[in-house]
Amino acid sequence: MEEREALLAISPASRKWDAKRDLVRPRQRISHATLVAEGILGRFALFADGRRQITALHFPGDMADLHSVPVTISGWGLTALTPAIVYEVPHSDLRMISERYDAIAMAFWRDTVVDSSILAKWVSVMAAMKASERLAHLLCEIGIRRQMAGLGSGTSFVLPFPQVQLADILGLTPIHLNRMIGELRALGLVESLDRGLKVLDHRGLCCLADFEDSYLLLPPR
Amino acid sequence: MEEREALLAISPASRKWDAKRDLVRPRQRISHATLVAEGILGRFALFADGRRQITALHFPGDMADLHSVPVTISGWGLTALTPAIVYEVPHSDLRMISERYDAIAMAFWRDTVVDSSILAKWVSVMAAMKASERLAHLLCEIGIRRQMAGLGSGTSFVLPFPQVQLADILGLTPIHLNRMIGELRALGLVESLDRGLKVLDHRGLCCLADFEDSYLLLPPR
DNA sequence: CGGTGATTTGATTACCTTCAAGATCAGTGG
DNA sequence: CCACTGATCTTGAAGGTAATCAAATCACCG
Numbered sequence: 366m367e368e369r370e371a372l373l374a375i376s377p378a379s380r381k382w383d384a385k386r387d388l389v390r391p392r393q394r395i396s397h398a399t400l401v402a403e404g405i406l407g408r409f410a411l412f413a414d415g416r417r418q419i420t421a422l423h424f425p426g427d428m429a430d431l432h433s434v435p436v437t438i439s440g441w442g443l444t445a446l447t448p449a450i451v452y453e454v455p456h457s458d459l460r461m462i463s464e465r466y467d468a469i470a471m472a473f474w475r476d477t478v479v480d481s482s483i484l485a486k487w488v489s490v491m492a493a494m495k496a497s498e499r500l501a502h503l504l505c506e507i508g509i510r511r512q513m514a515g516l517g518s519g520t521s522f523v524l525p526f527p528q529v530q531l532a533d534i535l536g537l538t539p540i541h542l543n544r545m546i547g548e549l550r551a552l553g554l555v556e557s558l559d560r561g562l563k564v565l566d567h568r569g570l571c572c573l574a575d576f577e578d579s580y581l582l583l584p585p586r
Numbered sequence: 587m588e589e590r591e592a593l594l595a596i597s598p599a600s601r602k603w604d605a606k607r608d609l610v611r612p613r614q615r616i617s618h619a620t621l622v623a624e625g626i627l628g629r630f631a632l633f634a635d636g637r638r639q640i641t642a643l644h645f646p647g648d649m650a651d652l653h654s655v656p657v658t659i660s661g662w663g664l665t666a667l668t669p670a671i672v673y674e675v676p677h678s679d680l681r682m683i684s685e686r687y688d689a690i691a692m693a694f695w696r697d698t699v700v701d702s703s704i705l706a707k708w709v710s711v712m713a714a715m716k717a718s719e720r721l722a723h724l725l726c727e728i729g730i731r732r733q734m735a736g737l738g739s740g741t742s743f744v745l746p747f748p749q750v751q752l753a754d755i756l757g758l759t760p761i762h763l764n765r766m767i768g769e770l771r772a773l774g775l776v777e778s779l780d781r782g783l784k785v786l787d788h789r790g791l792c793c794l795a796d797f798e799d800s801y802l803l804l805p806p807r
Numbered sequence: 808c809g810g811t812g813a814t815t816t817g818a819t820t821a822c823c824t825t826c827a828a829g830a831t832c833a834g835t836g837g
Numbered sequence: 838c839c840a841c842t843g844a845t846c847t848t849g850a851a852g853g854t855a856a857t858c859a860a861a862t863c864a865c866c867g
Contacts, residue, residue: 536713
């Protein structure tokens with residue numbers, strides 16, 4: 366395929382980041398999109414009081430910043446939840462390719478739609494579910510997305526970052542999150558590790574969170 | 587401009603809806619996008635228990651369903667918060683135009699990015715702010731968006747639908763929302779009407795909600 | 808072994824939901 | 838004209854969820 370070759374021809378620069386580093390700060394102007402190669406990134410917003418709320422996660426294979434192609438000033442930041450390796454793909458290349466190949470333009474647009482669909486789901490999860498269910502829902506989603514990205518089975522996996530980060534994702538205090546993790550642990554659904562969380566029973570979590578994966582817009586199999 | 591003419595040439599069918607009607611039900615397959623001409627639409631998700639959470643609002647001039655062009659099965663529903671008139675624009679036309687004119691394809695993509703940015707904001711608002719601030723934040727956003735759409739000054743306006751709907755947007759019980767409206771009323775920021783809410787002091791609401799409009803990605807003036 | 812960051816526990820308080828009931832208003836039919 | 842209905846708005850009280858304040862324990866690292 367011609368399109369595939371054009372994409373591969375970009376051969377962007379790669380870059381390594383330590384955990385807890387910010388790759389992009391809010392309000393920064395950027396000239397490249399970020400393709401995740403290894404690790405987990407979080408998109409975040411900052412509040413006036415300094416609290417940070419993570420609004421989206423990006424796993425290997427995800428384009429974290431495709432938004433920035435049509436809108437070059439990013440309103441959010443990008444942080445490394447784990448040590449990460451990313452490719453920095455220049456906007457100029459992406460714009461050129463998307464103008465040349467309609468199918469790629471549509472694919473990029475589609476990617477933004479998936480992102481938007483996940484955000485819409487999270488608005489409803491945040492608005493309507495209680496802490497333990499939110500946590501379970503997040504773990505379900507991560508399991509499926511890891512599986513789709515070819516990162517293991519998804520039904521049992523380790524989330525290798527501390528509870529404080531999880532709390533920033535779920536909009537909870539670390540203290541309360543800790544208690545909720547305790548509840549799930551008591552049910553045998555998860556296991557806590559030193560600086561991480563291990564999912565033991567994906568099925569059980571899905572049941573608890575009333576999880577339903579259609580919003581991820583997975584390709585039909 | 588050639589692009590403008592091509593867009594106008596579509597001349598889609600218009601349709602009227604009563605308040606509280608659902609234009610699109612979740613999981614329905616659709617073949618047209620929805621351009622709002624009059625009224626206010628809400629995008630919503632349904633929960634297993636029947637509760638409905640509104641995740642986005644659409645005002646006159648907005649394309650409510652542009653997502654459905656690259657992804658034809660909609661995971662959400664679309665409801666009329668007020669009586670509304672919409673144009674139904676066939677996907678086929680939109681796809682054709684976006685393939686023919688790169689600038690339009692980019693504009694559509696950009697529109698999806700704006701939508702996504704607003705959703706990301708709402709994730710953080712739902713996660714981190716308390717009820718009265720959420721309400722104030724919503725009113726601030728609506729004010730600015732109305733103004734941008736040329737629907738009056740935005741600093742003082744009427745939201746013409748009952749509190750139950752507002753509660754569905756904010757993820758609150760109508761009872762609690764009512765009390766929060768009472769608080770804002772006591773501060774002289776809003777005034778309640780029969781089946782509506784009147785914003786009196788946009789500035790004051792912005793201050794209360796710590797509102798900052800950059801996430802709306804407004805065109806620079 | 809002390810220091811630092813992470814996890815866990817306890818007690819108190821603020822926020823929001825739930826359940827219950829009363830008040831107001833528009834429209835309908837007798 | 839008036840009683841009736843249904844939707845909306847409002848108020849009260851009780852209970853659950855999560856935040857806050859405070860402190861103890863644990864794991865790793867230099």
